[in-house]
Every structure is written in structure tokens, then in C-alpha cells.
Amino acid sequence: MSEKWIETRVVENRQWTDALFSLRVGGARLSFQAGQFVRIALDVNGERVARPFSFVNPPDDPVLEFYGIVVPEGPLSPRLAKLAAGDVLYVARNPAGFLVLSELPEAQTLWLVSTGTGIAPFLSILRTEAPWQRFRNVVLVHAVRHARELVYQELISQVKRERRLTYVTFVSREAAPGSLAGRIPAAIRDGRLERTGVALGAESSQVMLCGNPAMLTDVTAALAERGMRKHRRRSPGHITVESFW
Ligand SMILES: Cc1cc2nc3c(=O)[nH]c(=O)nc-3n(C[C@H](O)[C@H](O)[C@H](O)COP(=O)(O)OP(=O)(O)OC[C@H]3O[C@@H](n4cnc5c(N)ncnc54)[C@H](O)[C@@H]3O)c2cc1C
């Protein structure tokens, strides 16, 4: 084994649907900030195939958790979905990424906006103290194609019981009671996203976006119409993004 990789063992592979899975692995103590990712890898035909995955677990949890989807033709994700307890998963030693609260300016409201597996880093962030200490309102937005893809309901319910979390879901490809229809950018423009009672604007909000790159572009454009812009260290703004592909 090269020094770059830690050999971990799968503790559990939870199958949410045919395509969605969560891997819990033990045996690696990594130092990272909630919202960051790490490369995980398997050996395929003698070659190590690695991809970045966001941590779902908070930093103080010794068991690492990753949430994934099977991309049918992809080199790694179909193999990850088939792992069973006891199987080896290689995890890199160097977590990274800027989708972290320590990079964000102060604001009243923190918006955590995701599509698909892009909810993963926000599940880590929500289980740390920082969002609740720093923001008056915290809103988690999750958009999926089908209602069965609204995963981690027990965890989100627990956070809602203990904290001031507002949780908004979108289901785009079937009618789903309790979820908004269509896509996030349309709901920003027509005001549906704010019907939860929390305002979305440059004066009040910091927005983190994660998931489908087309969503990042389209939501950033909808927010620009409200005077919001990308946040950069040298030029503070309101939007921090992480693209999954
Ligand atoms: C910083 C970062 C963090 C990431 N974190 C996660 C994570 O927590 N969970 C996760 O499932 N993936 C995550 N990804 C994507 C992941 O690294 C892989 O690309 C994905 O698991 C597919 O791997 P693959 O080798 O099977 O196919 P790849 O060759 O890597 O991807 C093939 C195609 O699949 C599509 N695709 C890739 N990832 C996704 C996805 N997550 N949802 C829908 N379509 C996708 C894209 O069209 C992509 O071009 C992350 C990517 C980045 C850059």
C-alpha cells in the first residue's frame, strides 16, 4: 500500500434505492472541516480508481460516511454500491475543499442548497455547532427527481427537533405532497422558496450550493438577479459553490 492511502473496512453499506447507497467505513482518523471531501478508491483490474466524495459524518465521528449514486457507466460508483461489510475501501489522507463555514462572511441566514447527492456535505455541516452559533436561520434545500430520493429523513428530523432548521424539498419528476415541484431557480424567481418565511437576499443571506453543475450555474444566475454574487476571499460575496462533476 502506498503511503498516500489508508486501508479502511466497510462497516455498513445502506441501500436507499437501486441507485443510492451510503457507505460507512472504519479505520481512518482524518482531520477535516465539515463540508470537505476526500478521495476514495478501489483497485479495479490492477489500477487504483479514485474519486472525491464529501464526508456525511461530522468531523468528530470516528466512522466515515459517504453518500453516493450509481452512475451506470462510471468506473467507480457501481463498484462502491456493491461493497459489503468487511470489504476494503482506500481513503486518501488529505481531505480538502472550500465548502466550509470558516470561509463564509457573517449573515443572518445560511442557505444550504443541494441537488441529488449534493446534500452530503450539508449533512456534515448541520451536525456541527458552527451553523447554530453563527446564523439566526438555517435552511436546508434538497432537490431530487423522485420522492424516494429524499434520503436521511431520520437524521434531518432529529436535527429539526433539536435545532432551528427549515427544510425545503423539491421533487421534479413526479407529484409529491409536501415537496415543491419543478426546479430551484424557478422557485427563487417566483418567490416560492421564501414562502417558508425566511428571506433570501444579499443583505441577509449566505448561500452554499452543491451538486449538479447546471444547477449551480442556474441558481447563481437567479441569485444574481437579487444582487448576490460569488464569494471570494479577496472580494466577499454571498454564494459559495461546489460542483460534483
Ligand atoms: C469535490 C467533489 C465531491 C464529490 N462528492 C460526491 C459525493 O459525496 N457523492 C457522490 O455520489 N458523488 C460525489 N462526487 C462525484 C464522484 O467523485 C464521482 O464522480 C461519482 O461517484 C461517479 O463516479 P464514477 O467513477 O462512477 O463516474 P465518473 O466518471 O466520475 O462520472 C461520470 C458522470 O456521472 C455523472 N455524475 C458523477 N457524479 C454524480 C453524482 N454525484 N450524481 C449524479 N451524477 C453524477 C456526471 O455526468 C459525470 O460526468 C464528488 C465530486 C467532486 C468533484
Ligand SMILES: NC(=O)c1ccc[n+]([C@@H]2O[C@H](COP(=O)([O-])OP(=O)(O)OC[C@H]3O[C@@H](n4cnc5c(N)ncnc54)[C@H](OP(=O)(O)O)[C@@H]3O)[C@@H](O)[C@H]2O)c1
Ligand atoms: N442506476 C440507476 O438506477 C440510476 C437512477 C437514477 C439516476 N442514476 C444516475 O444518476 C444521474 C442523475 O443523478 P440525480 O438524479 O441525483 O441528479 P440530477 O440529474 O442532478 O437531478 C437532481 C435534481 O436536480 C435537478 N436539476 C437538474 N438540473 C438542474 C438545473 N440546471 N437547475 C436546477 N435544478 C436542476 C433535477 O431536476 P430535473 O428532474 O428537472 O432534471 C432534479 O430535481 C444519472 O445521470 C444517472 O447516471 C442512476
